[in-house]
Amino acid sequence: MKNPVVYLDYNATTPVDPGVLEEMIPYFSVKYGNSSSRHSYGFEAESAAKVARKRISALINGDPDEFYFTSGATESINIVHQGVAKAYSSQGRHIISSNIEHPAVIESLQYLKQNGFSISFIPVNSEGLIDLNQLGREIRKDTILVSLMAANNEIGVVNDLEIIGNICSEKNVLFHTDASQALGKLEIDVMKMKIDMLSFSGHKFYAPKGTGGLFIRQKKPQIRIAPFFFGGGQEKGIRPGTLNIPSVVGLGKAAALCMELFSEETKRIKSLRDQLFEGLKKNIQGLVLNGSYEARLPNNLNLRIKDVRADKLMMELRDLAFSTGSACASGSDKPSYVLKALGLDDESVYSSVRLGLGRFSTSFEIDYTINRITEAVNKIRNYPQNKRN
Numbered sequence: 176m177k178n179p180v181v182y183l184d185y186n187a188t189t190p191v192d193p194g195v196l197e198e199m200i201p202y203f204s205v206k207y208g209n210s211s212s213r214h215s216y217g218f219e220a221e222s223a224a225k226v227a228r229k230r231i232s233a234l235i236n237g238d239p240d241e242f243y244f245t246s247g248a249t250e251s252i253n254i255v256h257q258g259v260a261k262a263y264s265s266q267g268r269h270i271i272s273s274n275i276e277h278p279a280v281i282e283s284l285q286y287l288k289q290n291g292f293s294i295s296f297i298p299v300n301s302e303g304l305i306d307l308n309q310l311g312r313e314i315r316k317d318t319i320l321v322s323l324m325a326a327n328n329e330i331g332v333v334n335d336l337e338i339i340g341n342i343c344s345e346k347n348v349l350f351h352t353d354a355s356q357a358l359g360k361l362e363i364d365v366m367k368m369k370i371d372m373l374s375f376s377g378h379k380f381y382a383p384k385g386t387g388g389l390f391i392r393q394k395k396p397q398i399r400i401a402p403f404f405f406g407g408g409q410e411k412g413i414r415p416g417t418l419n420i421p422s423v424v425g426l427g428k429a430a431a432l433c434m435e436l437f438s439e440e441t442k443r444i445k446s447l448r449d450q451l452f453e454g455l456k457k458n459i460q461g462l463v464l465n466g467s468y469e470a471r472l473p474n475n476l477n478l479r480i481k482d483v484r485a486d487k488l489m490m491e492l493r494d495l496a497f498s499t500g501s502a503c504a505s506g507s508d509k510p511s512y513v514l515k516a517l518g519l520d521d522e523s524v525y526s527s528v529r530l531g532l533g534r535f536s537t538s539f540e541i542d543y544t545i546n547r548i549t550e551a552v553n554k555i556r557n558y559p560q561n562k563r564n
């Protein structure tokens with residue numbers, strides 16, 4: 176029998192948890208009501224959505240009334256950027272972000288730039304961290320929004336949301352965070368961290384793809400978002416369209432599982448991640464971690480391996496599923512702008528790989544991975560054409 180491929184790409188997506196799937200199934204068939212309908216089928220769907228709203232809000236310490244279901248982070252981010260830009264343009268047209276944000280953030284802000292907004296993408300240092308003093312200095316009288324991710328999808332580097340939230344609130348600027356990589360892996364508290372808007376996708380934490388959400392603060396301050404879509408008024412007109420109840424139910428269950436498992440799970444995954452890092456460091460000369468180790472998601476490694484092209488490594492390792500430093504943007508092989516932002520040259524970027532662990536990773540898989548990567552690196556370094564004279 177063929178060995179199963181070891182999945183090491185949890186920063187790209189996760190499988191739906193069996194417990195999540197189980198709760199979803201009846202909502203495809205017997206409990207198929209439209210949550211807007213005023214009869215028992217509709218009420219059943221509506222109350223399922225209400226439970227999900229509560230569960231997700233609990234995960235981020237938000238109010239269920241401040242939560243909106245969407246198709247995922249990309250949609251949530253666009254609703255926030257375009258909606259805030261439109262609603263607040265009379266107060267200013269300046270927005271601050273960073274140069275290692277996800278394309279959903281960068282591209283949505285580039286679109287605003289083409290439409291008369293001024294965008295400051297603040298740089299990161301070689302560890303992948305932004306200078307928080309610089310953030311303070313960049314805020315101007317006409318700044319309406321700061322959009323900074325909670326954790327980076329490629330290098331796993333984490334921003335200090337509490338400090339950023341305090342800076343923004345002192346200067347009276349709205350703060351949005353793309354928390355797609357953070358939910359379930361880091362503690363997120365929209366009250367303590369003074370987060371005004373937060374967006375995420377379900378498939379990064381064991382809920383289905385094509386489902387996600389958006390938190391928009393309604394009290395202190397009450398945030399105005401000009402609608403981006405128009406329709407039947409669902410989700411208070413912010414995201415009209417019939418709710419995808421099975422997915423919404425799955426999202427809620429996934430959030431509940433994350434809360435329940437959080438401390439045990441993050442500890443276990445971090446220790447597997449460290450086992451992997453230590454094992455590889457011990458076996459492989461010239462292996463370096465990209466991005467800060469301390470300010471980092473517990474499940475992520477982004478490694479560069481001197482003189483080993485990641486695409487060659489991938490070809491040798493068909494039994495492992497991981498990403499390279501170039502394949503991130505829709506299969507293009509342009510070098511990752513995130514790794515370039517750390518100051519890496521093209522050669523280093525092309526020698527970088529991302530390994531992401533998760534709920535179903537095992538210690539056995541980690542040992543297997545250490546052995547297989549070590550073997551492949553040795554093999555590549557011994558190719559006659561790769562030998563340096």
Ligand SMILES: *Cc1c(COP(=O)(O)O)cnc(C)c1O
Pocket residue numbers: 186246247248249250277279324326327328353354355356376378379385
């Ligand atoms: C995955 C991801 C997104 C986009 O999520 P979609 O599900 O593709 O909309 C945005 N930001 C970050 C940090 C991500 O990891």
